[in-house]
Amino acid sequence: MPTDDATTSQRLRLRIASNVAAVTAVCLLLAAVGGFVAAQTFTGPDTTTEQRTVATWTTDGELRHGAVVQRDTRAFDAGAVLRNRSVYFSSVTPTLNGSYVFRHSGDAEPATVRTDLRLVVRAVEVGEGESVLWRVSERVASERTTSLSPGDEFAVPYEFNVTAQSELAERVRRELGSSRGEVQVRLVADTAVSTTVAGEEFAGDRTAALEVTPRGDSYAVSATTAGQRREPVTERVAVPVEPDPVARYGGLLAALVGLVGAGLVAYLDRAGRLDVDPETRAAMELARDRDSFAEWISTGRVPPAGDDRVVTVDSLAGLVDVAIDSERRVVEDTDSGTFVVLDGGTRYEFRPDDGGGDVLGPVDGHGGGTETAPSDGGRPADDPLAGDGEEPPSADE
Structure with a gap:
């Protein structure tokens, strides 16, 4: 019984002959998909639009602080300047001074900047959230410029006596008859800025604060700022579309293979070239059934x-x-x-x-x-x- 006499060619012919319609459909589908992909690369737009950054504007603010030593000590000489320390000593450096500095850079025109400095004395109670029990506020400085060029700095100086502010807080406590809460002295800097970047107007506000916490014989200082901000200016521009060679020539090749394959299958079927003699067909089918x-x-x-x-x-x-x-x-x-x-x-x-x-x-x-x-x-x-x-x-x- 010739169960394994069929060659690979005969097996392939038998499979194709048994599925002529399906094989032809697959070839035509391959040709259609390949033709569509190739046509898209030839008929698609030559350009597309993209958002591009044409200019940028960056702003930043900083609170600088320091204190001058009022008298000689073994640790510090009178007149020495202590800068940007986290803790100052009330007896030798009672007065805190410094400046709020604003700067901008990028492709902007000269900016208009206004900064107001406020001194706030308050008592806060810290729990699940910070609760302000009372506050006293006063303006200590205000300055404005209309011509701050990119790369330049706009500085507003300040100076206040921390010991005097602590005494003010004690007077308020006596008036209220309560010593609840932690006393804080805050220097708040409110800044408004506007400029033009690449023909587009920008305006914004920034707030920075210097936290001063008296602790008897010393006071702690920490600064909080909004950080650096970057404002991009974008516009839609047309860019050329480079055709994908894989899609273009791969699609053409797929279309060609699909059409040639469909035509070849149809020709072989009509010419009887796919026929397998009955004895070999029976042997192949028996072998397949035997395996099943x-x-x-x-x-x-x-x-x-x-x-x-x-x-x-x-x-x-x-x-x-x-x-x-x-x-x-x-x-x-x-x-x-x-x-x-x-x-x-x-x-x-x-x-x-x-x-x-x-x-x-x-x-x-x-x-x-x-x-x-x-x-x-x-x-x-x-x-x-x-x-x-x-x-x-x-x-x-």
């Missing part, structure tokens, strides 16, 4: 029919159905190539070399088998064991 039902098939040598009644089944699939229903195995006889199921006194056979019917053809019941008289050692038709006028058992029984 391998778990139900064993190989060996099967004895002659003898007195068994023989039922010939038209396909291996039908014989496997018989084996499943009768809880038997299919035995492939290595000498004759016949597939056999032995069920009591009945012998079910599938002979691939008989040429009787399609190997994968439709089956009836347990394979649509038909009973034939045994050619060698079988029971004659008038055998009394066959019963009075009864037909031999079929695959359905």
Whole structure:
């Protein structure tokens, strides 16, 4: 039985011949997709628009602070300047001074800047959130400029006596009759700025604060600023679109391959070039069926029919159905190539070399088998064991 005689070419031809419509459809779909992709690269717009930054404007603010030592000590000489320290000593540096500095840079025109400095004395109670119990505020400085060029600094100086502000807080506490809360002295800098950048007007506000916390013989200082801010100026500009060579030429190639493939399949089908001779087709289909039902098939040598009644089944699939229903195995006889199921006194056979019917053809019941008289050692038709006028058992029984 030539179950493995088919070449790779014959297998491929059989697959294509069995699925001509599907293969042609896939080729045409490939051609359509490739043509569409290639057409998009040829007919698409030559330019596209993008947002580009054409100018930038950056602003920044800083609170500088320091104190001058009022008298000589072993640690500091009188007149020494202490700058940007986190803690100052009240007895030798009672007065805090410094400046709020604003600067801007970038592609801006000269800016208009106004800065107001306020001194706020307050008592706060810290819990889940900061609660202000009372406050006293006064303006200490205010300056304005209309011509601050990019890269320049605008500085507003300040000076206040921390000890005097602490005494003010104590007077307020006595007036209120309560010492609740922590006393804070805050220098607040409010800045308004406006300018023009690349023809576009910008305006904004900034706030910075210097926190001063008296602690008896010293006071702690910390600065809080908004940090550096960057304002971009953008505009929509047209930029050329570079065609994707992979999409363009890959699409053309896919379209060409799809069209040639569809035409070639149609030509080979009409010319009969896909035909496989029936014997080879049967062998390939049997091999495929044999692989599908391998778990139900064993190989060996099967004895002659003898007195068994023989039922010939038209396909291996039908014989496997018989084996499943009768809880038997299919035995492939290595000498004759016949597939056999032995069920009591009945012998079910599938002979691939008989040429009787399609190997994968439709089956009836347990394979649509038909009973034939045994050619060698079988029971004659008038055998009394066959019963009075009864037909031999079929695959359905």
